[in-house]
Amino acid sequence: MTEALARFATGTNWQDLPPAIVQETKRVLMDSIGCALGASTTDKGRMNVALARRLGGAPDASIIGLGGKVCCTNAAFANGELILTLDFSNIMGGGHDGAYVIPTVLAMAENAGASGRDLILATALGLEISARLARAVGQHNFTVEAVQRRRAQGQGLAGNAYANFGAAAGAARLMKLDADRTAHALGIAGHLCMVLSYGRWSSSLRGHMTKYGVPGWQSTGAVTAALLAEMGYAGDTGVLDDPERGFAYYVGYPSWHPEEITAGLGKDWCFNIKLHYKPYPCCxxxxxxxxxxxxxxxxxxxxxxxxxxxxxxxxxxxxxxxxxxxxxxxxxxxxxxxxxxxxxxxxxxxxxxxxxxxxxxxxxxxxxxxxxxxxxxxxxxxxxxxxxxxxxxxxxxxxxxxxxxxxxxKYRRGSVGTDAALSEREIVDKFRHNAARILTGDKTERALDALLELQELEHVSALMREVTL
Missing domain, CATH: 3.30.1330.120 (2-methylcitrate dehydratase PrpD)
Structure with a gap:
């Protein structure tokens, strides 16, 4: 399974992306970056940014809404926490997958001097792999059969640990790793992920800030996995192939349907199915x-x-x-x-x-x-x-x-594929509102221009200049 995902991550090119996937990927990036901007004035947002700055490192990548740079791991940490802080970011796959994938990809894209097309492709690949792992663990159920299967099995432990495979794959693509080293990156990422703490959150009467996961912390694992694989560090490339002692077992997922990972891979995209752009910042x-x-x-x-x-x-x-x-x-x-x-x-x-x-x-x-x-x-x-x-x-x-x-x-507002879906204008307006306390009006409009025409950017740094101070 890991090798198949690695071949997908390294063998899929820009021209292979369906236009609808390009469009949705740009919208997800816009929405996620906007949510990070909105969160940067909250106490929780400030704490995470302060920690990332304290840890510092080489000036590789930017923290959304701020000036200066930190190393890739710390940028991914801060941006992951900012994206999820308001509980306003889009829902896909098994939860807030974007908050667990995009911070890694964004940091590595900026560090690598990637183009807008490179960023879109790496993000789409990461989100798709994340969604397919979510299907395998029973959290991304968009067919009648999958819904019935999940309801029959019960809830069980849940969380976004699976998304680390997508984040690492996106990073590996931006680093131009070959299929072998990408497979090792995925094998490492499967060991550098969160514990399944969703259930603890839902049973707790104390509103702790770790909530149902710490995407920023998990993102440091994805960055680390890709960098180690680049140096030749051997990963657990069989991590998805052992039904008894593999990923689902040691992480704690109650369901494991590995056939969902590769079914139609590269032909039938699924991260955009059941995608929900939140109009309200709450559960x-x-x-x-x-x-x-x-x-x-x-x-x-x-x-x-x-x-x-x-x-x-x-x-x-x-x-x-x-x-x-x-x-x-x-x-x-x-x-x-x-x-x-x-x-x-x-x-x-x-x-x-x-x-x-x-x-x-x-x-x-x-x-x-x-x-x-x-x-x-x-x-x-x-x-x-x-x-x-x-x-x-x-x-x-x-x-x-x-x-x-x-x-x-019947459908909640913001649900893609229904008559309740948000228009692009509404998603743009949401970004404007989220950015209003951080960016000037002119800078917000330049950021939107860059995001809407992301495929035309020669360097991702041109986007990051507009979403930082």
């Missing part, structure tokens, strides 16, 4: 219900004081301790607190870093609104998902002004 569980809530309050001109109660019907596991905490002690708490999320929406706080400004999180009216919010499992969610794997059936009931208003959606 994806709330996105469909928030679509419904906004529809109701805008249509009926309801303010927070008009509303007596909100009942949101979401996907399963709403009885998890993760969603039960009533206090908001920091950004990680807020992103998973249903009362807070609907509270900022009711108060029309702009969707972005504004949701996590200290004054917003301390706003007594927003906090009090949380007492009006109840979340339940949508009884039809699972059955609809088995019929249509792109669906995210959601419903909200709002009691206000002596009436009950109800709205239901």
């Amino acid at each position: 994806g569980v709330f996105h469909g219900p928030l679509d419904c809530f906004y529809e109701i309050i805008e249509k009926h001109n309801l303010g927070p004081d008009d509303i007596e109660s909100v009942t949101a019907y979401c996907r399963g596991h709403m009885d998890s301790p993760l969603f039960a905490k009533k206090t908001v002690d920091g950004i990680s708490d807020a992103q998973f607190n249903p009362g807070y999320v609907f509270g900022v929406a009711a108060h029309r706080i702009p969707s972005g870093v504004e949701w996590y400004d200290p004054d917003t999180m301390a706003n007594p009216s927003i906090r009090k609104f949380g007492d009006k919010v109840t979340c339940r499992n949508h009884p039809g969610y699972g059955k609809e998902l088995e019929k249509d794997p792109l669906s995210a059936l959601s419903k909200v009931e709002v009691v206000a002004k002596g009436a009950t208003y109800t709205h239901e959606v």
Whole structure:
């Protein structure tokens, strides 16, 4: 399996990329870089940037939203943490795969003097390999059969450890490693990845900043893997071929379907299936219900004081301790607190870093609104998902002004391949909003020009100049 992925990573060329994949890759890069810009003014963002600067190293690559450079591993660390901090970045594969792949690829592209086309190709390859590993561990289920299989097997341990293969593959491509050394890079990357901590996050009542993974830390493993392979370090090239003691076993994934890794590889791209560009900076569980809530309050001109109660019907596991905490002690708490999320929406706080400004999180009216919010499992969610794997059936009931208003959606806004997909203009506007506190208006527009026409850039450094100070 590792050798097949290495051949795919080294043998796929620019002309092999379907136009739709080129377009989606550019959008994912734009969205991810924008989310990093938005997060750079948060306390969590500042901590990670300060650590990357402290660790320093050779001036190889940039930290998004800042000036100066650090070594590739530390740039990948900081940018990975920034991309995921707001919980605003796109969802694909088994989760926030982009936050685990793009930081490595971006750092190595800048260091290698790569072109825009090189960056697009390496990113697409990395995201595709990540998505295929997600399919193998049962986390990227976009067929009816895969959804039914996952529901029958149960949830089990989850996390983005698999994404390190994609990150290392993208780095190896930019470094022009041959197929043999790329296979070794993948074999090393499979050992330099996170533990599956998603379950710990969902069962914890403490809003720790490690949340459901530390993409920046894992990205240092991908960079390290590619650099070691370049020097001749031997990796575990059989790591994906041993069903009893291989990757899925020692990492802890409960499912392993290796046939999903190579099925149609190079012909049928899948990272863009079930891709979701987030319109709200919070857990994806709330996105469909928030679509419904906004529809109701805008249509009926309801303010927070008009509303007596909100009942949101979401996907399963709403009885998890993760969603039960009533206090908001920091950004990680807020992103998973249903009362807070609907509270900022009711108060029309702009969707972005504004949701996590200290004054917003301390706003007594927003906090009090949380007492009006109840979340339940949508009884039809699972059955609809088995019929249509792109669906995210959601419903909200709002009691206000002596009436009950109800709205239901099948697809959450931002879901690619559905009638709820965001337009390119909306993704561009999201970038502008995320960049507003860091970049000047002129610099933001130059950054957007570079991202929208990325394939025309001779050097990735031209892009990085526009997204740094």
